[in-house]
Amino acid sequence: NIALDLQNQGKTEKAMKVFQHAVALDPSHADILTAFGEFLEWHVKDIVKADHLYHVALEHSPEHGRALENRQRTGPIVEEIDQ
Template structure:
């Protein structure tokens, strides 16, 4: 084990000396006026597509507008609304058994991660719009409407984590899989903590 630990430390030091560059900082790129104008055109085209019932095209146009101008409040709110509508469209199509007390439609027994991701993404976009301009009432209303659903998703995820922790505590100390995992974790710790 000592030789293995020395080899790991030597490899880590060698790799660290070869790549001794400072960490790259993400620079914030401000969109140009032409990008802002194209984002607004994409927003208007998306609203026309949405009015005619082409929701997939509208979502693609709004995603393009978001890439061009990620701080445009109208784009953030419109994209959040389209993502939220796609969540409700999926829930209407896939609901097998309605839940009596839940705010979220249940597909069989468990809500899919994709549906959770849609709601969380929409809530994130509304929050970002509020960060850009806290006085936007439309984003505030949408976010407040989604908060009970987001809290339920968070609670379900925390319950799943608690269940896994309880399962982990039931593993006996003499289990060979647990011993191997401890050794592997020890080597990862040594590898990442040594200079």
């Protein structure tokens, strides 16, 4: 995955563009949505957008393991932020 390689090289802006492009090409691909969510959560520190992407991934693939695990972690945090 090019975006993950860029992320690992510390090229955050380029990775962001690649992830955005990948989601635009296939907005229902649970693996892409989850990986982009993880990128946003850990590298951009945007837990709200990350949680949204995990949610969307689960809408398309309800048993996606990583998305489920991530959503269980981020969901309560985002709910607390929204209060």
